[in-house]
Amino acid sequence: MPDITEVADQIAGAGSWDERVSLIRTIPQEFGEAHRQTVYDRVAQRAYVKQLAPDFAYIHRRDDYELASVGDAYQLANASTSGFTEVGPAQMCHVMEHHGTTLRAFRLIVGFFDAQDVPRAMLEAKAANDGGTARDKAARFRMLRTEAQRLGGMPVFALLAGLGWTRTADALGPVVAACDGRVHHREPRRGGHLPAAAAAQRIAA
Structure with a gap:
């Protein structure tokens, strides 16, 4: 061995x-x-662990996640991929790096499709700031792997955030296995996320 x-x-x-x-x-x-x-x-x-960073909780009901903002993100994603027809790895990396808000739309799409509307891949985004939550969320990727195999063996991609994923034995490790290593991390947004204490202070105010 x-x-x-x-x-x-x-x-x-x-x-x-x-x-x-x-x-x-x-x-x-x-x-x-x-x-x-x-x-x-x-x-x-x-x-993978060295790429992870804290992903602090934010105050709920943000304009970023209202229908209008998600609609704008969808339109940008549509325009950046020529109507979701240019979805190769290089193009997708370019779009997400230069138009980060498109993730609001992509995370709502179960899979990426080709010109014949055949699913080609699955993408799941998960944030976890404690190991127990990460462990529980890892099960989602195993389910997607099973479904992907049923549909012909399409790849599954993970987009992770938060230090909960530093729990490797039964959280990040199983995600790496389910995705064959196609695991990416998201940088925490500057100014968009608040430490828990600061969020509590704003709510109290």
């Missing part, structure tokens, strides 16, 4: 996302079921 730490370091040092995904997909062949949780745990620690 390969050395788990060496495998995790190799995955963390992969030169591209495709290489990382390819290496992660070999884990079920290289390791028996009894060892896989440990392997994904170590991979999560070495390759």
Whole structure:
């Protein structure tokens, strides 16, 4: 059996996302079921935890999440992808990096479709600031993986935020496994999210 730490370091040092995904997909062949949780745990620690940042709670009922704002985000997403026809990896990365508000629309779409309306991928965004919440939310990705396999084996992507995902053994690790390593993180918004104490003070005021 390969050395788990060496495998995790190799995955963390992969030169591209495709290489990382390819290496992660070999884990079920290289390791028996009894060892896989440990392997994904170590991979999560070495390759993903360092990217995570706090994602503080915000006061509910924000204009950002009202219908008008979501509609604007949808229109921008539509325009940026030529009517959702240009949804290759490079284009999607460009859109999300340069038009971050489009995530409000993309997170509402269960899957990305091709010209024949055939689903090509699934994207799920989850934030968790405590390990228990992250563990519970990880189950959603296992469900999506099962559904994706039923629909022909399309990839599942995770967009995560919050330090709850530093819980790797039964939270981030299973997400890495369910998504074959297609796990991305979201930078916390400046000025849009408030520390819990500050939020409580504003509510009290």
